Amino acid sequence: xxxxLEQDVAAAALAALNTAEGxxxxxxxxxxxxxxxxxxxxxxxxLVVTGYRQSAALMRDHRLQKMPELILLAAGHHDWRDRxxxxxxxxxxxxxxxxxxxxxxxxxxxAFTIRRVAGLRPAIERITAETxxxxxxxxxxxxxxxxxxxxxxxxxxxxxPPADRAAFQPLVRDWTMVLxxxxxxxxxxxxxxxxxxxxxxxDLAAAxxxxxxxxxxxxxxxxxxxxxxxxxxxxxTMAALLFAxxxxxxxxxxxxxxxxxxxxxxxxxxxxTEPEIAAPAVEELLRYDSPVQxxxxxxxxxxxxxxxIDFAEGQRVLNLVGAANRDPAVFDEPDRLVLDRAAExxxxxxxxxxxxxxxxxxxxxxxxxxxxxxxxxxxxxxAGTPVIRQGLALHSYTSVPVTTN
Ligand code: HEM
Numbered sequence: 001x002x003x004x005l006e007q008d009v010a011a012a013a014l015a016a017l018n019t020a021e022g023x024x025x026x027x028x029x030x031x032x033x034x035x036x037x038x039x040x041x042x043x044x045x046x047l048v049v050t051g052y053r054q055s056a057a058l059m060r061d062h063r064l065q066k067m068p069e070l071i072l073l074a075a076g077h078h079d080w081r082d083r084x085x086x087x088x089x090x091x092x093x094x095x096x097x098x099x100x101x102x103x104x105x106x107x108x109x110x111a112f113t114i115r116r117v118a119g120l121r122p123a124i125e126r127i128t129a130e131t132x133x134x135x136x137x138x139x140x141x142x143x144x145x146x147x148x149x150x151x152x153x154x155x156x157x158x159x160x161p162p163a164d165r166a167a168f169q170p171l172v173r174d175w176t177m178v179l180x181x182x183x184x185x186x187x188x189x190x191x192x193x194x195x196x197x198x199x200x201x202x203d204l205a206a207a208x209x210x211x212x213x214x215x216x217x218x219x220x221x222x223x224x225x226x227x228x229x230x231x232x233x234x235x236x237t238m239a240a241l242l243f244a245x246x247x248x249x250x251x252x253x254x255x256x257x258x259x260x261x262x263x264x265x266x267x268x269x270x271x272x273t274e275p276e277i278a279a280p281a282v283e284e285l286l287r288y289d290s291p292v293q294x295x296x297x298x299x300x301x302x303x304x305x306x307x308x309i310d311f312a313e314g315q316r317v318l319n320l321v322g323a324a325n326r327d328p329a330v331f332d333e334p335d336r337l338v339l340d341r342a343a344e345x346x347x348x349x350x351x352x353x354x355x356x357x358x359x360x361x362x363x364x365x366x367x368x369x370x371x372x373x374x375x376x377x378x379x380x381x382x383a384g385t386p387v388i389r390q391g392l393a394l395h396s397y398t399s400v401p402v403t404t405n
Contacts, residue, residue, distance in 0.1 A: 066097055095297055154247055
């Protein structure tokens with residue numbers, strides 16, 4: 001009886017998360033789920049995790065595996081390898097398990113070490129200063145700053161020509177919906193976007209193989225010559241994921257972060273006058289309103305117990321990192337923004353073997369961008385109602401009208 005009641009409450013909270021209002025402000029619904037315990041089983045058998053310790057333990061435990069095929073087949077996509085959007089996403093490093101995952105991740109890990117990324121600081125400072133010019137006056141913060149800054153940074157790294165970058169924003173939005181919405185309409189729209197992305201990157205990769213440049217796509221194409229286990233499709237899949245992940249999530253960090261700062265002017269004032277707190281400030285902004293709210297593709301391959309939680313074979317985990325980041329057992333007053341909070345790291349970049357490759361880059365972009373914006377525009381303010389982005393796995397806004405006057 002108690003279990004049934006728990007399932008009903010969990011089902012109501014999960015349904016509420018799926019509404020426009022729930023996507024805009026998921027936190028009260030997370031609190032309802034958390035009141036049931038740090039991990040609860042929903043009516044369809046999925047384990048829903050809101051506790052920080054449990055979430056961290058589950059994402060780091062190699063016994064839980066990405067089993068995307070289970071999800072794709074359950075949604076009726078037996079032909080998923082023939083659907084461009086599903087193939088491009090569900091054969092990527094994001095959803096593979098070791099050893100394939102390890103082999104592919106090696107292709108890119110050297111390019112994103114903390115040291116290599118630190119060397120990008122002067123370039124990111126220059127791009128930030130140039131992008132700040134676009135914010136002067138009355139503008140849309142997403143269109144004029146939060147998108148162009150990270151798309152320029154990752155575009156330069158990968159070697160995507162500047163004129164071609166802007167077209168990717170709507171395409172990536174449509175394509176990445178397959179991480180959470182596998183309905184026929186969503187997959188049709190995602191397919192159209194994925195074909196454009198795939199064909200563009202296939203042509204670019206071939207051009208770079210013929211005439212290498214000083215960029216990551218050229219480096220990956222050159223690596224193919226020494227590695228028979230890889231092919232050009234693997235490079236295109238990796239480039240698509242890196243490009244999409246490189247700006248879509250960072251756009252979320254910059255947008256969600258700015259909104260959080262505008263809602264807490266005393267915190268914004270601190271960052272303006274004490275830019276040396278930029279590193280903890282970015283961690284806190286990531287915690288407070290994470291651009292990635294949940295990770296859903298891990299499952300138990302056999303019966304097992306992790307962090308005191310029993311799993312049945314095939315049981316799926318919905319890891320709500322956005323909720324874990326506000327767990328009161330770990331963070332004092334979790335609903336308050338405290339920029340120099342000395343606390344456990346947010347789980348916004350995941351953990352374990354899939355820990356975000358781009359974390360050092362995204363952090364550096366945030367550490368440069370927020371102090372630059374606040375000091376350049378001391379009167380930066382909202383000038384209209386922000387428009388929430390569709391979806392919850394990737395949580396952000398498509399429009400945030402602002403004024404600098
Ligand atoms: C604030 C910005 C970012 C956030 C919140 C974020 C979040 C995440 C998370 C949560 C994961 C793990 C997913 C899972 O375990 O299922 C991940 C993986 C990944 N991220 Fe990021 N990311 C960000 C920026 C970036 C950037 C800038 C890049 C590109 C340079 C990037 C590239 C990747 C890649 C390639 C993976 C897959 C890694 C793997 O599966 O081994 N991300 N990211």
